[in-house]
Amino acid sequence: MEQYLAVLIFLFAGIGLVLFTFFFSRLIRPANPYKAKNQNYECAEKPIGDSWIKFNNRFYIFALIFVVFDVEAVFLFPWAVAFGRLGLYALIEMIIFIVILIFGLFYAWKRGVLKWV
Amino acid sequence: MIAGVFSQIGQSFQQLIGDVSSNPLFYLISFVLILSALMVVTLKNIFHSALFLILTLFSVAGIYILLHAEFLAAVQVLIYVGAVAILIIFAIMLTSQLTSKRIVQTNEQVTVALLICFGFLGTAFLSIPYTVWRIADVALPAENIFTLGKLLMTDYVLPFEVVSIVLLAALIGAVVLARREGS
Numbered sequence: 001m002e003q004y005l006a007v008l009i010f011l012f013a014g015i016g017l018v019l020f021t022f023f024f025s026r027l028i029r030p031a032n033p034y035k036a037k038n039q040n041y042e043c044a045e046k047p048i049g050d051s052w053i054k055f056n057n058r059f060y061i062f063a064l065i066f067v068v069f070d071v072e073a074v075f076l077f078p079w080a081v082a083f084g085r086l087g088l089y090a091l092i093e094m095i096i097f098i099v100i101l102i103f104g105l106f107y108a109w110k111r112g113v114l115k116w117v
Numbered sequence: 118m119i120a121g122v123f124s125q126i127g128q129s130f131q132q133l134i135g136d137v138s139s140n141p142l143f144y145l146i147s148f149v150l151i152l153s154a155l156m157v158v159t160l161k162n163i164f165h166s167a168l169f170l171i172l173t174l175f176s177v178a179g180i181y182i183l184l185h186a187e188f189l190a191a192v193q194v195l196i197y198v199g200a201v202a203i204l205i206i207f208a209i210m211l212t213s214q215l216t217s218k219r220i221v222q223t224n225e226q227v228t229v230a231l232l233i234c235f236g237f238l239g240t241a242f243l244s245i246p247y248t249v250w251r252i253a254d255v256a257l258p259a260e261n262i263f264t265l266g267k268l269l270m271t272d273y274v275l276p277f278e279v280v281s282i283v284l285l286a287a288l289i290g291a292v293v294l295a296r297r298e299g300s
Contacts, residue, residue, distance in 0.1 A: 004182055054210070059210075059211065060208070060295065064288075065291065065292075067201075067204060068287055071284055072281075074192050074196060075269070075277070077188075077191055077266075078262050078266030079269065081260075082262075082266025082267045082269075082270060083266070085267075086270050089270070093270055093274055093277070097281040104289055107292060108288065108292045112296075
């Protein structure tokens with residue numbers, strides 16, 4: 001359990017850094033909001049709508065493919081821990097595992113879902 | 118009689134979570150978990166709800182670490198905090214006119230839902246002391262994840278490779294569905 005102390009310190013440091021920057025910058029900056037300043041784009045064209053926009057549907061397939069390879073990473077993790085004491089046999093097994101998945105990536109590539117525009 | 122039930126519930130929890138119940142971190146993480154879970158179901162902006170859902174899932178990973186389930190914690194962070202949260206956020210950002218809207222998370226059936234939820238909570242509380250929890254009497258292997266990796270590479274190598282085919286099927290399925298909608 002002690003080795004998680006570093007994780008805990010890292011976590012609190014991360015949260016603390018964000019909070020510190022937010023509150024410190026609020027403390028030292030001048031507060032002078034006016035209408036033009038609060039626009040999404042301060043210069044040039046008048047903005048239409050708000051800053052929340054609908055993103056392109058094409059992004060979703062990247063998210064789905066990412067999920068599949070994320071699950072693969074879960075299997076890579078215990079393999080990587082055990083690899084040092086298992087040797088070549090484990091390496092071949094993992095290569096088979098990855099090659100099967102690479103077929104899927106090639107399929108997605110061939111079908112053109114990874115193409116932009 | 119009610120006091121007896123409660124003391125039995127307490128004992129069961131003690132038995133289940135063991136030394137964790139004396140760890141102040143457990144209470145800190147549980148507090149964050151419950152608070153963020155409440156935020157998920159009460160906030161008016163669905164995007165903020167999604168962000169709090171990530172915090173909830175992350176806190177669950179913390180609970181797993183306290184329970185010495187290190188691999189489960191890693192999976193929780195990788196799959197839920199990493200992938201599922203990304204999927205949810207993408208789904209919100211890809212849906213038009215959802216992100217900036219203030220949404221109401223309740224409807225006229227809120228009383229019925231509350232009753233059902235409390236029913237489930239009560240059932241869980243009452244069934245915990247009367248369930249026989251089988252706890253392995255052998256000590257946990259010191260190198261939890263190493264043992265898992267070794268087993269995956271030796272005894273369970275065929276299921277391991279089959280998982281890859283399952284993932285391939287999921288990937289191809291996603292591509293086929295996306296292509297049909299796109300074209």
